[in-house]
Amino acid sequence: MSENEISLVALFEKSTDTAKAIDDLHTLGIPDDRMVVMTDVPYPEQALGRTREWSSLPYIVLAGAIVGLLIGLFLSAITPHLYRLDVGGHPPVGFPPAAVITFVFTMMAIIVSTFLGVLWEMDFPSFGPAPYHKAVTDGQLAILIEFSPDLDDKVNQVLKANQADYIGEPEMISL
Amino acid sequence: MSESEVLAYPEDSSAAEFEDRLLLAERTSSEINQAVLQPMFRTSWKFWALVIFLSLLVLWGLFAWGYLIYWGMGTAGINRPVYWGFFIATFVFWVGISHAGTMISAVLRLLKADWRRPITRGAEAMTAFALMMAGLFPFIHLGRVWKFYWMLPYPNNRLMWPNFQSPLMWDMVAIFTYFIGSTLYLYLALIPDLAMARDHTGKWRQKLYRVLSLGWRGTEAEWHKLHRALSIFSVAIIPIFLSVHSIVSWDFAVTIQPRWHSTIFAPYFVVGAIYSGLAALACILVIVRKGMQLQEFLRSEHFDALGKLVLVAGMAWVYFWFAGFIVEWYGNEPVTRELIHEEVAGSLAPLFYLQMSANLIPIVMLIFKKVRTTPWLLLVATLLVNVGMFTERVLIVVGNLQRNFMPFNWGEYSPTWVEVSIVVMTFAGFALLYTIFSRIFPYVPVWEIKEGRLRYTVRRIGRLLVPTAAEIE
Numbered sequence: 001m002s003e004n005e006i007s008l009v010a011l012f013e014k015s016t017d018t019a020k021a022i023d024d025l026h027t028l029g030i031p032d033d034r035m036v037v038m039t040d041v042p043y044p045e046q047a048l049g050r051t052r053e054w055s056s057l058p059y060i061v062l063a064g065a066i067v068g069l070l071i072g073l074f075l076s077a078i079t080p081h082l083y084r085l086d087v088g089g090h091p092p093v094g095f096p097p098a099a100v101i102t103f104v105f106t107m108m109a110i111i112v113s114t115f116l117g118v119l120w121e122m123d124f125p126s127f128g129p130a131p132y133h134k135a136v137t138d139g140q141l142a143i144l145i146e147f148s149p150d151l152d153d154k155v156n157q158v159l160k161a162n163q164a165d166y167i168g169e170p171e172m173i174s175l
Numbered sequence: 176m177s178e179s180e181v182l183a184y185p186e187d188s189s190a191a192e193f194e195d196r197l198l199l200a201e202r203t204s205s206e207i208n209q210a211v212l213q214p215m216f217r218t219s220w221k222f223w224a225l226v227i228f229l230s231l232l233v234l235w236g237l238f239a240w241g242y243l244i245y246w247g248m249g250t251a252g253i254n255r256p257v258y259w260g261f262f263i264a265t266f267v268f269w270v271g272i273s274h275a276g277t278m279i280s281a282v283l284r285l286l287k288a289d290w291r292r293p294i295t296r297g298a299e300a301m302t303a304f305a306l307m308m309a310g311l312f313p314f315i316h317l318g319r320v321w322k323f324y325w326m327l328p329y330p331n332n333r334l335m336w337p338n339f340q341s342p343l344m345w346d347m348v349a350i351f352t353y354f355i356g357s358t359l360y361l362y363l364a365l366i367p368d369l370a371m372a373r374d375h376t377g378k379w380r381q382k383l384y385r386v387l388s389l390g391w392r393g394t395e396a397e398w399h400k401l402h403r404a405l406s407i408f409s410v411a412i413i414p415i416f417l418s419v420h421s422i423v424s425w426d427f428a429v430t431i432q433p434r435w436h437s438t439i440f441a442p443y444f445v446v447g448a449i450y451s452g453l454a455a456l457a458c459i460l461v462i463v464r465k466g467m468q469l470q471e472f473l474r475s476e477h478f479d480a481l482g483k484l485v486l487v488a489g490m491a492w493v494y495f496w497f498a499g500f501i502v503e504w505y506g507n508e509p510v511t512r513e514l515i516h517e518e519v520a521g522s523l524a525p526l527f528y529l530q531m532s533a534n535l536i537p538i539v540m541l542i543f544k545k546v547r548t549t550p551w552l553l554l555v556a557t558l559l560v561n562v563g564m565f566t567e568r569v570l571i572v573v574g575n576l577q578r579n580f581m582p583f584n585w586g587e588y589s590p591t592w593v594e595v596s597i598v599v600m601t602f603a604g605f606a607l608l609y610t611i612f613s614r615i616f617p618y619v620p621v622w623e624i625k626e627g628r629l630r631y632t633v634r635r636i637g638r639l640l641v642p643t644a645a646e647i648e
Contacts, residue, residue, distance in 0.1 A: 040204060040371065041625040042398035053396050057403050075328060076339045083336030090340060097340040101348065104418065108352040110411045115359045118404035119389070122397050126390030136393050137371040139204025139625075175373075175390040 006149055009133055009170040010159045011140040018141040019048045021162035025145060028154055036144040038136045048141075057117050064113020065106055072105030073098070131170035144170055197474055197624065198289060198631045198642075208371055211619045214467040218614060222466075229607040236600020239593045240315060248318040250593045257576040257588035262316045264572040265598045268451070268565050269309035269605075270350065270423050271444075275452030276302025276357060277416040278484075280364075281409040289630070289644065290480040292623040293472040296616075297463060298456050299361040304608045305455075306354040308601040313347065315597060342425045349422045353415050360408045363401065366391050368617040383615075420448045427571070433510040434503060434575045443495040447564060450488040454537070454560035457481050461554040463613055472619045475548040482547030485557060489538040514578050522587075523574045526566050533563030 012018040018037070025035060026049070037048055045052055076098035084092050119125075136142050147155055159167050202210070243250050253260040279298035283291035314320045326347060328337050337344050370391035373384035391397060424444035427435040437443075457478065464473040503511050518527040537556040546552040573588050590598075612618075634643045 037395050038393045039395070039398070040367075040393055041622055041629060042402055043395070043629075045399065048395070050395060053399055055400060055403055057400065057407070061407055079328065079336060080339060083334070085336070085338055085340075087338065087340055094340060097345070100345045100418075100422065101339050104345065104348045104352050104415075104422075107411060107415045107418075108348075108355065111352070111356040111359060111408065111415070114404050114407045114411065115363065118363070118400050121400050122389075124389040124391075127385070128390075130390065130392060132392050134374040137204075137374045138208065175370075175385065175388070175392065 004149060005146050006152055006155075007131065007170055008145050008147075008155065008159075008167060009131065010143045010145070010164040011133060011135055011166040012143070012162070012164055013140065014163070015043060015047065015141060017163045018143065021143060021159055021164065022049045024158040024162065025143075025155065028147075028151055028158065030145060030147050030151070030155070034146045036131075038132070038142040038144065040137045040139055055121060057114070057121055060117030060120070061110055061114050064109045064117070067113075068106040068109020069102060071109070072102030075105065076101035127175060129172040129174050132173045132175060133166075133171065134173075135166070140165065197293060197472060197476070198627045204625060207621055207624060208375055210471055211368075211617050211621050212372060212375055214469060215614050215617070217467075222610070222614070225610060226607065229603045229610065232603035233600050233607060236596050236603065239596035239600070243315070243318070243593050243597070244320060250591060252589050252591045252594055254586065254588070256579055256584050256586050257573055259316075259572050259576060260588055261569070261573070261590045261594040261598055262312050264565075264568040265601060266309050266312035266316075267423055267444075267572065268568045269305045269312070269601065270420060271448035271451045271564065271568075272455045272561075273302045273305035273309065273353070273357070273452065274416055274420060274445070274448040275456040276300070276305075276361075277412050278449055278453065279456065280360065281412050281416075284405070284409045285413075288480075289627050290477055292627045293619050294456070294460060294477055294481070295364070295623065296361070296618060296620045297460055299357060299364070300609060300612050300616075301452075301456055301459060302357040303354070303361055304605050304612070305452075306350065306357060307608070308605050310350060310354065311601060313343075342422065342429055345422045346426060349415075349419045353412075353419045356408070356412050356415055360405075360412060362387075363404055363408065364620060364623075365616060366401070367393065367398075367622040368620060371621055372617055380615075417445055420444045432575060432579060433508065434514050435571075437499055437503075439495060439499045439502075443492075443499055446488065446491045446495050447567065450485065450492045450534075451561055451564035453481065453485045453488055454557035454564070457485060457553055457557040458561065459609065461550045461557075463618065464550065467613060467618065469619065472624070478550065478553055479544065479547045482541050482553055482556075485560065486538060486541040486547075489534065489541070489560070492534065493538070510578055510580055514575055517578065518570065518574060523570060526570055526574070530563050530566040530570060533559045533566065537563075 010021065012021065022035065022037070026032075032050055035050075037050065077093050080092040086092065131144050133140070133142050143159075145155060156167060251260065251262070253262075276298040279291055280295045284295070314323060317323060325333075325335065326337055326344070339345075366388055369384045369388035370393065373381055373388050376384060421441035421444065424440040428437055428440035430436060460473055460478070460481070464470060500515075504515060517523045537560045540546045540552070540556040546556055577587060578585050630644045631642055632645070633640050635641075
C-alpha cells in the first residue's frame with residue numbers, strides 16, 4: 001500500500017451483500033488485487049465475484065513425486081548392488097520389493113510436498129501484525145480495501161448501500 | 176453468512192421440523208463456535224480421575240517395558256516356534272484401527288458425503304494415535320531397542336545396509352509414511368478451527384492456538400489453497416492406507432507358514448482393518464458424545480450412517496474370511512488341517528468361537544436401525560466387533576505359529592505379565608492421548624459444519640418438505 005492510500009475494513013452479514021459490494025467497488029475502479037475478502041467458511045470460487053487465483057501447488061506436488069520416485073528407486077534398485085545381500089535365492093534387486101519401496105517413497109514425497117507446498121503458497125507461518133477482524137470467525141464476511149483518497153466518499157457510500165454492519169480502519173492484529 | 180441465507184424455510188413450515196438435522200439446525204456462526212469450544216473447557220473431577228487412571232496404566236506399562244529391556248526378551252512368552260506373540264498381534268490390531276480415519280475423512284470427502292462433517296476430526300485423531308501405538312511395537316518387539324537405528328539406510332562402519340527385500344523394512348517405511356500423512360492431514364484441516372479458537376480464548380490456549388494456526392485469516396486465497404491441498408491429500412492417502420495393511424499382511428503371507436501363505440491375505444487384512452477401525456470409531460464417538468455433551472453435533476443421523484458402513488465392512492470381512500477358509504479346508508493339507516482342527520475343536524476353540532461370535536453377532540444387530548441409532552446399543556455392537564477383531568489378530572499370529580511343517584518343532588504360547596502390561600499400556604495410552612486431544616483441540620470441525628450449512632436448504636416437493644443440497648464445492 002502506498003502512503004497516500006486509505007485502508008478500510010467492512011463487515012457484512014450476508015454473502016449476497018458482500019458480492020454486490022465487491023461488484024460496486026469494481027465499478028469504482030478498485031481492482032481485485034486491492035481487496036481481500038475474509039470469511040469463516042470456504043465460499044465456492046467466484047461466488048463473491050472474484051477472479052480465480054492461479055496455484056502452483058499441483059506442480060510442486062508433481063516435483064515432489066518425481067523426487068520421491070527417484071529416492072525410492074535409488075534405495076530399492078541401486079543400493080542393494082552396493083551392499084549385496086542374497087536372500088532366499090532371489091536376485092539382489094527384484095521387481096516386487098522395488099515396486100513396493102518405490103511406491104511408498106513416492107507417496108511419502110507427495111504428502112510432504114503437498115504440505116510444504118501449501119504452506120509456502122499461503123506464506124505460512126506468518127505471525128506478524130496483519131489487518132484482521134475477529135468478527136470473521138463469528139460468521140461476518142470482511143472486505144479489506146485499499147484505495148486512493150479521492151474515492152473515500154464513494155467507497156463509504158457503496159459499503160453503506162450494501163448493508164455493511166461496520167466500516168472502519170483495519171486493526172493490525174498480531175496473528 | 177447469516178441464518179437467513181442458509182435456511183430458506185417455506186413460510187408455512189416450522190424450523191423445528193428440521194432441527195434434528197445438524198446442517199439445518201438454526202444456530203448462528205458464533206453459537207456454533209461456542210458450542211464446540213465450551214466442552215473443551217469443562218473438566219470435571221471425572222475427567223481428571225480418568226486421566227490419572229489412564230496415566231497409572233501407562234506408567235505400569237512403561238515399567239514392564241523397562242523390565243523387558245533390562246532382563247531381555249526371555250521375560251516375554253515368545254519362544255520357539257511362536258516368535259511373534261501378543262506384541263505383533265496388537266501391532267496388527269492398532270494398524271487396523273488406524274484405517275477408519277482415512278476411510279471417513281478422505282473417501283467420504285471425495286464422495287462429498289455430508290454426514291462425515293462432524294466426525295472427521297475424531298476419525299483423523301484416532302488414526303494418528305492408533306498409529307503411534309502401533310509404531311511402539313516394532314521397538315518393543317526388537318528387545319534391544321537402542322539398536323533401532325540399524326534399520327536406517329546410511330553408510331556406516333558396520334558395512335550393513337537395510338534389506339529392502341524384507342517386508343519388515345517395507346512395514347517400517349509404509350507405517351512411517353501413513354503416520355506422516357495422517358498427522359499432516361489432521362493438522363491441515365485443523366488450521367481454520369485453530370484460528371477460530373485463537374480468536375475466542377485467552378491465556379495459554381490463545382498462545383498455543385496462535386502458534387499452531389500459523390497466521391490464518393480466512394482469506395479467499397487461503398481457503399482456496401487449503402481446499403486444493405486437502406483434495407490432493409484425500410486422493411494420495413487412499414492408496415497409502417490400502418498399501419499399509421497390505422504390507423502388514425505380507426509380513427505373514429510371504430513366509431511359507433501354513434495358513435499365512437495366502438494370496439488373499441492383503442485384501443482380507445484391509446477389509447478387517449476397515450471393519451475394526453469403523454467399529455472403534457463408532458465406540459469412541461458414542462463415548463466422546465456422552466463425555467463432552469456433544470449431542471448437538473453427533474446425532475442419530477451420523478450413527479445411523481456409520482453403523483451402515485460398519486455393517487457393510489462386516490459383511491465384506493465375512494466374505495473374505497470364508498473365501499480364505501474354504502480353500503484351506505478343501506486343500507486338506509496335513510499341517511493346515513491340524514491348524515484348522517486346533518481352531519474349531521482344539522485348544523484354540525474358545526478363541527475361535529469368541530472371534531466368530533463377536534464378529535458375526537454385531538452384523539445381525541446392525542441390520543436394525545434401532546441399534547444403529549441408539550448410542551448404547553451401537554456401543555455394545557461395536558465393542559463386540561473390536562473384541563472379535565483383536566481375537567482374530569491373536570489367532571492369526573499366535574495360533575498359526577504353533578504348528579508348522581516340522582512336527583518336532585510344534586509348541587504352545589501363553590503371554591506373560593510383561594506382555595499383557597505392555598499391551599494394556601497401549602490401550603491406556605491411546606485413550607489418554609485421545610482424552611487430552613479432545614480437551615485441547617476443537618473436536619468437531621467447525622468450518623466443515625459451517626460449510627455444509629451453506630449447501631443445505633429445505634424445498635417443497637409436492638406435499639413434502641425435504642432437505643436438499645446444492646452443488647457448490
